Amino acid sequence: MCGIVGLVGHTPVNQALYDGLTVLQHRGQDAAGIVTCEDDRMYLRKGNGLVKDVFHTRHMMTLKGNIGIGHVRYPTAGSFSSAEAQPFYVNSPYGIALAHNGNLTNAEELKHDLYVQDRRHINTNSDSEILLNIFAHELQKTVNPKLDITADNVFDAVENVHKRCRGAYAVVAMITGRGIVAFRDPYGIRPVAFGKRETEQGIEHIVASESVAIDSLGFEMIRDIEPGEAIFINHEGELFSRQCAENPKLSPCIFEHVYFARPDSIIDGVSVYKARLRMGDYLAKTIMKNFPNHDIDVVLPIPDTSRTSALELSYTLGVKYSEGFIKNRYIARTFIMPGQKQRKKSVRQKLNAIELEFKGKNVLLVDDSIVRGTTSSQIIQMARDAGANKVYFASAAPPVRYPNVYGIDMPAAHELIGHGRDVDAIAKEIGADRLFFQELDDLIEAVRKKVPNITEFDASVFNGEYVTGDIDQKYLQHIESLRNDNNRESNDADNEVIEIHNNA
Numbered sequence: 276m277c278g279i280v281g282l283v284g285h286t287p288v289n290q291a292l293y294d295g296l297t298v299l300q301h302r303g304q305d306a307a308g309i310v311t312c313e314d315d316r317m318y319l320r321k322g323n324g325l326v327k328d329v330f331h332t333r334h335m336m337t338l339k340g341n342i343g344i345g346h347v348r349y350p351t352a353g354s355f356s357s358a359e360a361q362p363f364y365v366n367s368p369y370g371i372a373l374a375h376n377g378n379l380t381n382a383e384e385l386k387h388d389l390y391v392q393d394r395r396h397i398n399t400n401s402d403s404e405i406l407l408n409i410f411a412h413e414l415q416k417t418v419n420p421k422l423d424i425t426a427d428n429v430f431d432a433v434e435n436v437h438k439r440c441r442g443a444y445a446v447v448a449m450i451t452g453r454g455i456v457a458f459r460d461p462y463g464i465r466p467v468a469f470g471k472r473e474t475e476q477g478i479e480h481i482v483a484s485e486s487v488a489i490d491s492l493g494f495e496m497i498r499d500i501e502p503g504e505a506i507f508i509n510h511e512g513e514l515f516s517r518q519c520a521e522n523p524k525l526s527p528c529i530f531e532h533v534y535f536a537r538p539d540s541i542i543d544g545v546s547v548y549k550a551r552l553r554m555g556d557y558l559a560k561t562i563m564k565n566f567p568n569h570d571i572d573v574v575l576p577i578p579d580t581s582r583t584s585a586l587e588l589s590y591t592l593g594v595k596y597s598e599g600f601i602k603n604r605y606i607a608r609t610f611i612m613p614g615q616k617q618r619k620k621s622v623r624q625k626l627n628a629i630e631l632e633f634k635g636k637n638v639l640l641v642d643d644s645i646v647r648g649t650t651s652s653q654i655i656q657m658a659r660d661a662g663a664n665k666v667y668f669a670s671a672a673p674p675v676r677y678p679n680v681y682g683i684d685m686p687a688a689h690e691l692i693g694h695g696r697d698v699d700a701i702a703k704e705i706g707a708d709r710l711f712f713q714e715l716d717d718l719i720e721a722v723r724k725k726v727p728n729i730t731e732f733d734a735s736v737f738n739g740e741y742v743t744g745d746i747d748q749k750y751l752q753h754i755e756s757l758r759n760d761n762n763r764e765s766n767d768a769d770n771e772v773i774e775i776h777n778n779a
Contacts, residue, residue, distance in 0.1 A: 278302035285476035313340035370451035463502030555587030634662030648692030
């Protein structure tokens, strides 16, 4: 899972890109990168770590130009080497930098085609570099070498990208001295939106994974990029758009609303905050149906993502809501931490129980989801250690039973606590006295209730139905081998800002 941002302005964009990435930091904490453009030169800085650690004053001063893109990364395959931090860059044609959120499900096939047919070499294990080279190759084919690039050239290239690439991808790319292009896969699985703001110098545009980054930088949200659509913003600030896919169908990832997106974001017209409120309401009704004579004394959220659902659940259930855990905000989100050992170690560093809220009580702990079960089991034990009489557990999402193949790190099926276990078995595994899961139909209704035009979601982690229709057991075994924690290596090498001269 990653976050992307792009800006076309009339003044330097380095600070705005930094601020945008900071707002999107929840989408990736492994690496960050920014590339800007001034005239025919690009300036690139990227490396492992949080945004605040990768970019220092000396880096910001050398990221020159009024156009730029940025990226925060959590990898789902390959290594944790800083060499795989984004954006990536190719010199031909023009000089193109690209940042990507998602996962190409035919990456190996594309990599082979690039080498054999397109004569392009891939230097990393990242499918984002593959996507960059596919786009660059297709753009080079569409451009008349005697003329400059046009919006139609860009859109023709994106159309061919859609024909070659499968999977989930939300992309922002910068073409040296020409502008920024952003596009979304034909299913719209991963989110991306764009906005504008009026300045004394003229209109400026922004592209970002979530609307919260658009709002926080003072831009007005225009809309989400449609599935299969591309937009091109030239260096003068003119915006062009075109549908580039033959049969687009909006099938967004429902897990964005469960966990990843910030509650103050609006994705495909859906308020994440309102969706999570409805999740809590539906979950409470499930509890009342299955446990009508409950003895729950207090509802306690596991901070932070579950707070909204837990609050509405307590209201519907008619049970007191309270805060039972204090979170150390300087510890990263455990679900997207690299390595199982680090996940286990971080839970008790991240949360501390308030004993008064647990002692002698029957508590209902509410979380957004249960993936590996690592966090859940440790938190339940913390509640018991704090003196809880009984510990019930509720998940605002259904059991996660299948791997995600579209850019979320839910790897091997055997690592998912819900795979092959019923509710009672999961409850026993995590140590809960009783366990409640959201029904999938209720989750879908909670998200789409106010936006009925969304007829389908990618809910593959819950039901094993992959919307792109190209996933088989062989592919699932392949990604399991790629995502094994033992196969990932970390490289903390530091990179200074790279000045890229492009004479095309």
